[in-house]
Every structure is written in C-alpha cells, then in structure tokens.
Amino acid sequence: MEIKLTNFxxxxxxxxxxxxxxxxxxxxxxxxxxxxxxxxxxADLKPVVLTGTEMGGQVSLTxxxxxxxxxxxxxxxxxxxxxxxxxxxxxxxxxxxxSAVEVNLSKSPFYVRTYQNEYFAEAMIIATGASAVHLNVxxxxxxxxxxVSYCATCDGWFFKEKDVIVVGGGDSALxxxxxxxxxxxxxxxxHRRDSLRAGAILKNRAAANPKIHFIMNSIVTxxxxxDAVKSVKLKNVVNGEIFDHPTDGVxxxxxxxxxxxxxxxxxxxxxxxxIRINHLMQSxxxxxxxxxxxxxxxxxxxxxxxxxxxxxxxxxxxxxxxRVEISS
Ligand code: NAP
Numbered sequence: 001m002e003i004k005l006t007n008f009x010x011x012x013x014x015x016x017x018x019x020x021x022x023x024x025x026x027x028x029x030x031x032x033x034x035x036x037x038x039x040x041x042x043a044d045l046k047p048v049v050l051t052g053t054e055m056g057g058q059v060s061l062t063x064x065x066x067x068x069x070x071x072x073x074x075x076x077x078x079x080x081x082x083x084x085x086x087x088x089x090x091x092x093x094x095x096x097x098x099s100a101v102e103v104n105l106s107k108s109p110f111y112v113r114t115y116q117n118e119y120f121a122e123a124m125i126i127a128t129g130a131s132a133v134h135l136n137v138x139x140x141x142x143x144x145x146x147x148v149s150y151c152a153t154c155d156g157w158f159f160k161e162k163d164v165i166v167v168g169g170g171d172s173a174l175x176x177x178x179x180x181x182x183x184x185x186x187x188x189x190x191h192r193r194d195s196l197r198a199g200a201i202l203k204n205r206a207a208a209n210p211k212i213h214f215i216m217n218s219i220v221t222x223x224x225x226x227d228a229v230k231s232v233k234l235k236n237v238v239n240g241e242i243f244d245h246p247t248d249g250v251x252x253x254x255x256x257x258x259x260x261x262x263x264x265x266x267x268x269x270x271x272x273x274x275i276r277i278n279h280l281m282q283s284x285x286x287x288x289x290x291x292x293x294x295x296x297x298x299x300x301x302x303x304x305x306x307x308x309x310x311x312x313x314x315x316x317x318x319x320x321x322x323r324v325e326i327s328s
Contacts, residue, residue, distance in 0.1 A: 017118045022048045024316055025112055025119050027100050028127030028259075030057030031302045032292025034084035035309030036125045036316075041091035043317045047125075048094045050114060055097070056081030057129045058256075058293075059302055063153045063179050068302050077153070080302070105266045105285045122323070123287045123316040126263065126275065127309060130256035130293040130300075135167065139223030140252075147229025148250045152176040155249075159184045164249035165232060167220055169193065172253040174202040180251065181211040188213045188247070190220060192237060215245070223250055258294045272297060281312035287319050 024040050026033050029051035040047040054060065062077030071080075089095065096116070104111040109120040132150040134140060140148055149155040156179060164184045166177045169191035177187045189206070194216050196203055206212050215234065221242070222233035231246045258274045260267075268276040268284035274297050281289040289312035292305035299305075 017113065017116065019118045019120065020048070021109065021120045022046075023121070023320055024048070024123045024125065024313075025050070025110070025121035026125045026127060027112070028052055028057065028129055028292070028294070029055050029081075029085070029095070030127060030129045030292055030305060031059060031081075031084065032129070032294075032305040032309035032312070033057075033125070033127035034081065034088055035306040036127060036289075036291055036313040037088035037093035037309075038084070038091065039310050039313035040125075040316060041088050041093040043313070044092070045317065045320065046092050046094060047313075048096060048119070048121075049088070050100055050112075051095055051097050052099050052128070055085070061151050061153045065302055084306075100262060103262055103266065105263070105288055108287060110288065123319050124289070125281075125309070125312045125316055126260075126267075126283070126288065126290045126294055127292045127305075127312075128259040128262070128294045129305075130258045132252065133255045133257050135220060135252055135254065137220055137222055139225070139229075140250075143223055143225055143229050143250075146227060147225060147248060148223060148252070150252055152179045152251055155251075156180050156183045159249045161185045162248035163188070163246070164251060165190050165220075165245065165247045166251045166253060167191075168253040168255075169196040169198060170253065170255070171198045171202055172255075174198040174206045176251060176253050177212055178202070178205055178209060181209055184211065184249070186211055186213060188215055188245070190215050190218055190232075190234065190245075192219050193217065194238075220250070256293065256297075256300070258297070260294050280315050281308060282315060287316075289313075289316055 024045045024047040026049045037049045059077040060081045064074045066074040098114040098116050100112050102113040112119040160183045163186045165188045180187045217238045218234045220232050224231045231244050235242050275290045275295045277290045277295045291308035291312040
C-alpha cells in the first residue's frame with residue numbers, strides 16, 4: 001500500500017519515528033555517495049549516508065575493478081567500497097543501514113522518511129544508482145535465483161563445470177562472461193546484433209578465451225525449466241528461425257535503469273527517468289544534488305561516479321555556506 005505524506009509528521013506512516021535534523025543527507029552508498037560523504041565530512045558537515053539495502057551498490061558485486069587509478073593490480077569491488085567507507089567515516093560521516101521510502105522536496109528542510117527515522121535535511125545528495133534491466137520474457141521471473149541471474153560475482157560459483165549463457169553484447173556482458181569462465185564449462189554469449197557493443201580490449205579477451213562461444217543475431221524469447229533452468233528458446237532475428245539451446249544458467253547483462261522512482265514528480269527527469277542535473281550536479285530543486293548513475297546513463301564508471309559525488313558535495317557545501325551567510 002502506498003503511504004501518502006499529509007504533513008511533515010510521522011502520522012503518514014502510522015508509526016512514530018525519531019526525527020533527525022541533518023545538514024546534509026546522502027542517499028546511496030556507491031562510489032558517488034561515498035565520495036560525497038568523504039568531501040562533506042572533511043568540510044565538517046557530519047553527513048548522514050543512507051546506505052540502502054546493498055552497501056556499495058553495483059561495484060560491491062564486481063569481482064575486480066581494474067580501471068580505478070591507484071590500484072595497478074586491480075582491486076576487488078567490495079574491498080574498494082570498504083576503503084571508500086572507512087575514509088569517509090574517518091572524517092566523521094555517519095552511516096545508517098537504512099533506506100529512504102518517502103521524500104518531500106517541495107520545501108526546505110527536505111523531508112525523508114526511512115524505515116527507522118524521519119530526516120529533515122538542509123541539503124541532499126541523491127546517489128541511488130541504477131539497477132539491472134530485465135529481459136521480460138516468460139520464465140525469467142519464475143527462475144530468478146534458480147538459474148537466472150544478474151550478477152556473475154554473486155552466482156558464478158554455483159555453475160562449476162556447467163554450461164551457461166550470457167545475454168548482451170556490451171562491456172558488462174563480456175566482462176562478466178570472462179569472469180564466469182573461472183567456473184563454467186562453457187559460456188555462450190547471445191547477442192541480438194551481428195557486432196558487439198563492447199570495447200576492443202574485452203572483445204579481444206573474449207574472442208581469445210576457448211570457453212566463450214557466441215550466438216549472434218539472436219534473442220531469448222523464453223527461459224525454460226521447472227525447478228531450475230534447463231534451456232532457452234532463441235530466435236534468429238535475421239532468418240526468423242526459432243530453436244532450443246540447452247543451458248544450466250542464464251546471466252542477463254543488457255543495461256541498467258536508474259533508481260529514481262522515489263523522486264518522480266518532484267525532480268525533473270529525462271524520458272528514461274534519469275534525473276536532470278546541470279554541470280554543477282544541481283537538480284531542478286536548489287539544494288538537491290545528484291551524483292552517479294541516477295543522473296548518468298553514459299559514463300557509468302567508478303571514477304566518474306566518484307567524481308560526480310565529490311562535485312555534488314562541494315556544491316552542497318557552498319549552498320549551505322551561502323544560506324548561513326544570507327541568514328546571518
Ligand atoms: P550497454 O553498453 O548499454 O550494453 C547493453 C547490451 O545489451 C547491448 O549490447 C544491447 O544490445 C543489449 N541489449 C539491450 N537490451 C536488450 C534486450 N532487450 N535484449 C537483448 N539484448 C539487449 O550496457 P553495459 O554493458 O551494462 O554497459 C553500460 C556502460 O557501462 C557502458 O558505458 C560501458 O562501457 C560501461 N561499462 C564499462 C566497463 C569497463 O570499462 N570495464 C564494464 C562494464 C560496463 P545493442 O548493442 O544491440 O544495443
């Protein structure tokens with residue numbers, strides 16, 4: 001049931017929650033949120049970070065990050081996130097393992113209700129990231145967790161010496177396919193076109209890996225199996241041929257969608273629901289900044305999200321300073 005906010009009190013949830021006034025509330029704990037927390041903490045704002053259900057977001061599920069400067073051998077995604085968090089905590093950022101469930105940005109201080117508290121924030125940084133897009137084919141939902149997965153790092157281990165398919169032709173699909181070859185007997189990449197979207201390095205690595213095979217110009221129309229995935233139905237989009245392909249696992253990496261539903265109707269968004277920001281990370285509401293994949297469908301790198309987080313925090317710091325100067 002959707003709970004509507006009638007006024008700035010805990011009446012809306014029917015439960016009395018503790019009220020907390022904060023200078024800066026950061027929603028999200030991926031590279032964007034954690035970098036924002038570091039910068040804001042160093043400015044003594046004592047930012048509160050709502051981590052959401054997955055501390056670290058998508059990166060924490062990445063086996064190895066090879067393109068974040070400073071780690072020439074690469075670094076595990078979860079380890080990198082832990083380092084980000086420790087650094088922000090060292091300067092006074094406060095982490096709450098909690099999620100925002102309702103916001104009201106129509107007036108200041110901004111209202112955010114979580115499962116545990118009601119926050120009143122003078123400024124806010126939204127760093128809620130993005131989530132994997134689903135194929136939306138029959139069998140996908142029913143067999144998720146029983147052979148269908150969106151995370152090779154989480155589930156690859158279950159497919160030791162098994163045959164799996166990976167759907168998608170971008171960097172994620174190839175990177176995750178390469179990771180899956182550690183466990184799987186074979187990894188077959190199913191791509192809907194005749195050429196891959198992924199960059200040259202990953203393309204070359206995948207092509208050189210004897211465990212990786214390709215089925216091009218094809219889409220998955222059904223995922224089949226009772227208690228576990230047994231096969232997929234594929235359709236060749238060029239000649240229309242439909243055929244069964246036996247497999248033990250289906251890994252889907254076909255892009256992402258921003259986690260911005262909470263802010264719909266309150267912040268300007270583009271037609272794909274990415275929050276619109278200017279070059280200063282400023283949303284359509286003054287004092288509300290956005291960093292990382294909630295506003296960035298394009299770069300989607302740890303370093304770009306972290307950079308946006310730092311920039312958003314610097315702007316939030318200015319915003320709060322200006323308010324103090326105006327009111328004093
Ligand atoms: P992406 O680049 O958008 O690629 C999505 C892939 O899925 C495309 O090949 C697309 O096909 C395919 N696809 C989309 N919808 C589909 C559907 N309904 N059915 C079948 N196939 C579908 O997404 P991504 O791979 O997640 O990468 C996103 C961004 O993150 C990119 O900028 C990428 O460079 C970056 N990234 C970088 C790295 C790295 O540098 N190591 C790693 C991961 C991601 P089409 O090609 O036909 O559109």
